[in-house]
Amino acid sequence: MSAVEAIAALRDETVAALTLTLDQDQIQVVFGVGDPTSPLMIVGEAPGPQEARQGEPFVGPSGALLNETLGELGVSRDQVWISNVVKVWPLTRSGRSVRTRPPTAAEQRASWPFFERELEIVHPRVLVLLGGTAARAILGKNFKITAGRGQWRDGPRGIPTLATFHPSYVLRLQGMDAARGDEVLAQFKQDLRRAVERAGFGGGGTKEE
Structure with missing residues (x-):
């Protein structure tokens, strides 16, 4: 089975399993997108409301900054694999308003087996983690983004892994x-x-098998 076929099958399985955990505001499961044969995998913590509506990770302002930065480097969004550790929008309600919150441990556990298999299929040369929540989920709970960003580490399966700021943090800080x-x-x-x-x-942007 090719990587494209394997990732499509995993997407179907992930959606079927995690849809059972959704409430109406979470809308849908958000699986990874892009090229599953890419040498670069970029991972965030969880989808937000725009991602839940569109069913694709990093489609809001954070995604625009990510796409712009990749474009400046001569790489298009569809040349990499983009995903999140948690596949559903973590939200909290206050009256009629709904807000994004950090994923709970239970939400991370529910998505983790699917993320592990996703990583196994893509098996990138390089893994980029966006934000402290994603980095702690993968590199350990003691990881601190302010101290550890920009440093190469051995990630899962020995993949060279680099954590950096989440683009939403960059945008928020620019406003303050x-x-x-x-x-x-x-x-x-x-x-x-x-x-x-x-x-x-x-040199083409695709792993040699």
Whole structure:
């Protein structure tokens, strides 16, 4: 079975299993997208409301920043595999309003077996983790993004792994402190540049089997 066939089968299985856990506001399961043969896999923590509506990870402002940064490096969104550790939108209600919250341990456990198999199928040369929640889920609960971002580590299956800021944090910081936001944006872009280069883009962008 090819990677494309295997990831399609896993998508169907993931959606079937996790749909049973959804409430009406969570809308749908959000599986990974892109090229499952890519040498680069980019992983966030969980979908938000826009992702839940569209059924695709990183489609809101965070996704726009991610796409823009990849584009500056000569890589399109469909040349990488983009996903989240948790496959459903973690939300909390306050009256009639619904807000995003960090995923619970139970939500992470429910999605984890599917994420592990997703990672096994894609088996990238390089793994990028966006944000502290995703990094702690994969690199260990003691990981701190402010101290550990930009450092290469041995990730699952020995894959070279780099954690960096979540693009939503970059955007939020730019709105509060322009100077600090620009500094963090530069770090985010530099981290992605290093990941893209280590993944071997420029020579086709697809793993040799």
